[in-house]
Amino acid sequence: MPTENSTRYEGLVTSVSWIPTEAIDSAQRVAFDAGITHYDAPPPSEGIDLVELQKTDRFRFANELRAWIEVDGSGRITSCGYSGGGMMGSTTVSLAGLRHKFQAVQLPDIQRPPERGDGSVRFVQTVGGRTGIPAPRRVRRKPYIQWRAPLVWTTLSLTIHSDGRTEHGMTGASRFPRHWVYDANGSLSHKSGLTDFKDWYQKSFGRHTPWGDEESEALVTAVESALEHSLSFQLMQGAHRSKILKFPAGTVIFEQGEQGTAVMLVLDGVVRVERDGERLAEYGPGAILGERAHLEGGTRTSSNVAVTSCKVAMIDAETFERSHLEELSEGHRREDQARY
Numbered sequence: 001m002p003t004e005n006s007t008r009y010e011g012l013v014t015s016v017s018w019i020p021t022e023a024i025d026s027a028q029r030v031a032f033d034a035g036i037t038h039y040d041a042p043p044p045s046e047g048i049d050l051v052e053l054q055k056t057d058r059f060r061f062a063n064e065l066r067a068w069i070e071v072d073g074s075g076r077i078t079s080c081g082y083s084g085g086g087m088m089g090s091t092t093v094s095l096a097g098l099r100h101k102f103q104a105v106q107l108p109d110i111q112r113p114p115e116r117g118d119g120s121v122r123f124v125q126t127v128g129g130r131t132g133i134p135a136p137r138r139v140r141r142k143p144y145i146q147w148r149a150p151l152v153w154t155t156l157s158l159t160i161h162s163d164g165r166t167e168h169g170m171t172g173a174s175r176f177p178r179h180w181v182y183d184a185n186g187s188l189s190h191k192s193g194l195t196d197f198k199d200w201y202q203k204s205f206g207r208h209t210p211w212g213d214e215e216s217e218a219l220v221t222a223v224e225s226a227l228e229h230s231l232s233f234q235l236m237q238g239a240h241r242s243k244i245l246k247f248p249a250g251t252v253i254f255e256q257g258e259q260g261t262a263v264m265l266v267l268d269g270v271v272r273v274e275r276d277g278e279r280l281a282e283y284g285p286g287a288i289l290g291e292r293a294h295l296e297g298g299t300r301t302s303s304n305v306a307v308t309s310c311k312v313a314m315i316d317a318e319t320f321e322r323s324h325l326e327e328l329s330e331g332h333r334r335e336d337q338a339r340y
Contacts, residue, residue: 005073011123012084012184013168015063015154016043016053019177021236022244022267022311023195037093043180045188045229054087060177061104062087063127065156065168067114075162077121085109086127105129107151107211119162126210128153128174150204154179155215172210173218176200178285181220193221193270193284194308219308221270221284225331227324228288232265235315242313247306254290254304261294261317263325269310273332275302281332282307289332291317291325 018040040058053059066084069077088104110126130149155172168189170181175196183189208214224232244267247253253264256275264271266287273280273289280302283289292301294317317325 006078007071007164008068009071009160009162009164009166010066010068011158011160011166011168013065013156013158014048014050014182014186015156015170015173015179016048016050016059016182017061017063017152017154017177017179018043018059020195020267023177024197037091040177042233045223045226046186048182048186050087054089057090057092057101060089060091060131061106061128061152062089063125063154063156065123065125065158067121067123067158067160069121069160069162071162075119077116077119077162080114080116080121080123080160082111082114082123082125084125086129088129091131102131104131107153110155110210117159120159122157122159124155124157124171126153126155126172128210150174150176150200150202151209151211152177152200152204153210155210155218156181170218170220172215174200174204174209175216176204179218188223190220191223191284191286193219195268196309219270221282224283224286224288225328227327227331228286231288231320231324232286235265235313235319242315244311244313247310247312249306249308249310251306251310252303253306253310253312254293254300254302256300256303258300259293259298260290260300261298262314263291263294263317263320264289264304265313265315267311267313269312270307271310271312272305272307273302274305288328291320291328292332293317295322295325295329 021039050062063086064084067082069080072078086106086109088106091102106129112124115122130151152174157169157171159167173179173192178195179192180188181190206212266285268285270282270284272282289304
């Protein structure tokens with residue numbers, strides 16, 4: 001409890017990790033597509049309830065970093081500490097009419113010693129574990145055969161200032177599954193930009209994890225607009241869903257000056273927007289790009305380049321209401337001017 005004449009400030013950042021339909025691209029997809037196990041519906045973008053999500057099998061694991069500081073009357077931080085921790089989900093397997101739920105195995109939460117700065121304290125927490133289902137496979141390093149499933153994790157950071165301000169981020173994460181980050185109000189603030197099932201499946205074990213001596217840097221992207229979030233969900237659930245296309249890093253997906261009116265929905269990876277060789281912005285999963293060509297006579301006004309390997313869905317621009325495309329275009333113009 002705060003002492004007399006002191007103030008207690010608390011902060012919160014949360015990550016929720018889940019498996020979208022486009023995240024797996026190998027033989028393991030067969031079990032998902034056959035209904036033996038399941039993909040996950042996207043978590044809500046507002047007002048997350050971790051207990052309810054866990055109860056309804058809506059995530060694979062969650063990292064809830066809560067922390068606090070106490071500040072005396074002169075503005076000096078006198079004490080600080082962690083609260084919160086990890087929550088593991090489960091995997092339900094259905095086979096021959098039988099259903100069984102395998103509880104995930106949680107590894108010990110890693111809470112780094114608080115880092116005191118000039119009028120602030122930074123907290124860093126890693127949470128994760130492995131599924132309870134064995135995953136026998138060949139791997140690239142000794143012992144060359146692994147039986148237990150690879151590890152999953154996120155590493156979150158939270159800085160609390162002596163005036164109560166907070167800053168948060170995701171500094172590390174396993175390359176699978178997808179990770180969404182939420183602020184103290186439970187609103188989606190960032191997303192992992194790329195999932196790489198194959199790399200994760202073969203590498204994430206033993207010392208090559210935060211419980212060994214190796215972290216995997218998180219590729220984080222900003223959240224798409226509310227309109228993009230709504231439209232992308234409708235497109236992927238409805239009859240207009242297009243064939244998913246894959247592009248290696250460095251590919252020019254749309255080229256400035258070319259003719260075309262298709263609109264791109266980014267499913268996985270990071271796409272950069274360039275105009276006349278100038279880098280304007282980068283977008284991740286959920287972003288809808290390429291709308292200006294349809295609005296401005298059918299000519300691409302900028303280039304879209306795959307920063308990482310990407311999966312996208314190409315959609316006929318006529319699928320969208322013109323007012324929605326105009327709103328997307330205006331939002332992208334503002335973002336291009338603000339980011340660079």
